Amino acid sequence: MNKKIITRGTLALLFALSAPHATHTMAQEPTAEALKRPTLEDLIPGGETYRYVENLYGLQWWGDVCIKPDIDELKAIDPQSGKETLLVTREAVNRALKEAGLKELSHFYSVRLPWPGKEELLLPMPQQFAVYNWRTGQLTRRDDLPKEPAANYDLSTESLHLAYTVENNLYVDGRRITDEPLGVVCGQSVHRNEFGISKGTFWSPAGDLLAFYRMDERMVTEYPLVDITARVGELNAIRYPMAGMTSHRVQVGIYNPATHQTVYLNTGDPTDRYFTNLSWAPDGKSLFLIELNRDQNRSKLCRYDAQTGTLLQVLLEERHPKYVEPQHPLLFLPWDDTKFIYRSQRDGYNHLYLFDLGKLSAQPRSLTLESGEQTPSPLTTAGNGKSPKGAAGLQLTSGDWLVQDVLGFNAKQKEVIFTATKESPLQSNIYKVNASNGRITRLDNGQGVHRPRLSASGSYLIDSYSTPDVPRRIDLTATRNGQRLVHLLTAASPYKDFDMPSIETGTLKAADGTTDLYYRIVKPADFDPNRKYPAIVYVYGGSHAQIVTNGWMNDARGWDLYMANKGYIMFSLDNRGSSNRGLAFENVTFRQLGIEEGKDQVKGVEFLKSLPYVDGDRIGVHGWSFGGHMTTALMLRYPEIFKVGVAGGPVIDWSYYEVMYGERYMDTPQTNPEGYEATNLKNLAGNLKGHLLLIHDDHDDTCVPQHSLSFIKACVDARTYPDLFVYPGHKHNVLGRDRVHLHEKITRYFEDYL
Secondary structure, X not given: OOOOOOOOOOOOOOOOOOOOEEEEEEXXXXXXXXXXXXXXXXXXXXXXXXXXXXXXXXXXXXOOEEEEEOOOEEEEEOOOOOOEEXXXXXXXXXXXXXXXXXXXXXXXXXXXXXXXXXXXXXXXXXXXXXXXXXXXXXXXEEEEOOXXXXXXXXXXXXXXXXXXXXXXXXXXXXXXXXXXXXXXXXXXXXXXXXXXXXXXXXXXXXXXXXXXXXXXXOOOOEEEEEEOOOOOOEEEEEEOOEOOOOOOEEEEEEEEOOOOXXXXXXXXXXXXXXXXXXXXOOOOOXXXXXXXXXXXOEEEEEEEEOOOOOEEEEEEEEEOOOOOOOOOOOEEEOOEEEEEEEEEOOOOOXXXXXXXXXXXXXXXXXXXXXXXXXXOOXXXXXXXXXXXXXXXXXXXXXXXXXXXXXXXXXXXXXXXXXXXXXXXXXXXXXXXXXXXXXXXXXXXXXXXXXXXXXXXXXXXXXXXXEOOOOOOEEEEEEOOOOOEEEEEEEOOOOOOOEOOXXXXXXXXXXXXXXXXXXXXXXXXXXXXXXXXXXXXXXXXXXXXXXXXXXXXXXXXXXXXXHHHHOOOEEEEEOOOOOOOOOHHHHHXXXXXXXXXHHHHHHHHHHHHHHOOOEEEEEEEEEEEOHHHHHHHHHHHHOOOOOOEEEEEOOOOOHHHOEHHHHHHHHOOOOOOHHHHHHHOHHHHHHHOOOEEEEEEEOOOOOOOOHHHHHHHHHHHHHOOOOEEEEEOOOOOOOOOOHHHHXXXXXXXXXXXXX
């Protein structure tokens, strides 16, 4: 029987620690007869027998009605009663598609219901868009896209204008609205997906105007990647701006489908400037964006006239001695379009701020938020929730925790619904804050990691969550009081028939002696406390990632489980510099990436060595991407500790990494030569004593192959002897069937040498 292959997510992560304090243990219930152990085919996405956690795919809201897709049926669920109603069958939809000469649906998981109250499905399909009315059984709209491969579809559900890209140009309703040469890209994500950017087109609320990015990369140095599938290898050049080098230039255009005219925002010379977090005013008359300087230590919230492209006003500025990192556009209150939510880390944690657009606009100069200073007088903190007369803004949430995501609003109750780490840095829980009085209420059970979706009115949630012992539970809940109304799913463990390792979590002190770090230990299913086990540290260590959580199995990966059952103690730790602990925790690594993080990982190994069942002479380390950098750095800086390492897609020299990410954390090679020198692992190639395997993808356009190849050359010069393995045809991650091969390769290396 064929199984669905559901990828669990991102690749690289790991940990280390200090003074232990165990907080959680998970183990499989013993059985009378011996159970078999899962293989890599069971544990790794791409495996022939990969076991994934049961889910209800495609759950969504149709107004305040929950929609439950399946392969052959689409059902509606009343969130109050739980009653299910069949809306339409796949047979009926395919009948209409076949009559129109369109490709038939294979399932309902990808359909959308964006029009509350209208009995219509949006059917996004490759090279086609169609709208189906299940009451009449007819297609009410179809769009046949160009024969050339189209991408980046963006449909305005208000106006039904459809934007998409073909190669480097942008189209609207079948009309090509840009005519750019190669090297200029329109309608796609820019700034290498930093600053929360994930798309390149932005419809106005009424769908009558389209804002889009135009990125000129012609001045950026081309980087050569080679396609070896051709008999004579072919050059695939990418534009890759390395730290300190010339970067691309971005403009923001606004296209009017009625007049077919485009205006560009009058930003001035875009050189060394980043334009991020685009958002429309509710009336569609102005466009907001956040601009950063290249140093990324100053941001400006700017408002532009949508008709002329004229800069109307700089409303708000943020400054920080290290960096600011805006990642979210403005969110206007649905019950008061003169006020908006702005997210900032100015007090050290990502929190919500409520601003009055009228009062901001009336100020003689922009409001400046200086991180680390006392709150400026025009900005107050929510206490009684009342903003003093004349105040331009109110800090809506505060505390030593951070807001992770804003889900939306309950306009009737004047509430903002969001997820945050308020219970624990290891968790993501659901809250609401009243915009009138600042009162915060939790809307879930206070456990685990929640991934909710809010209904149109903000009255209900699809609450999908996991805990260390619960793979997944899905409920419909009420935002009025957090009450569970309808239970949809409790997933069984996909490993219930296997003999599984045990998992423990705890805290220890960082290298600074004061900061608590969270760790995870995975032990073999047949763990014997009287044995001495080799240990492997799985590490990531960089920003925007967290390895240890209170989610299912504490977020242990399939390979961790596999190696534990092969007789290894698997250890992970979120060092300083990683995610969900606040700005100071993250930016302690500023201008010296990998150094402070390594010190914390060594504290973790000291803890490991203190355990009577760990063989302190057999410590290995593995990680990918930033974790690949950490793996290599630990092998070179601490050669007496780490005996074997496998570094995947490693950053070796930060001067080879891209501008946006690299310069945020390292500044430029010109302004921070000492930092780049200290973190350049080629300079440490002579320190290698143990066995180190570097793995790189030949089409890696995130961490280019030059990193691993230049390190190998440095080792040749230093007369040290690492190993190298290349995956042809893959980019920064090895995906699909080859992912099982990757983990078998990694496993064999540790088996051979650790």
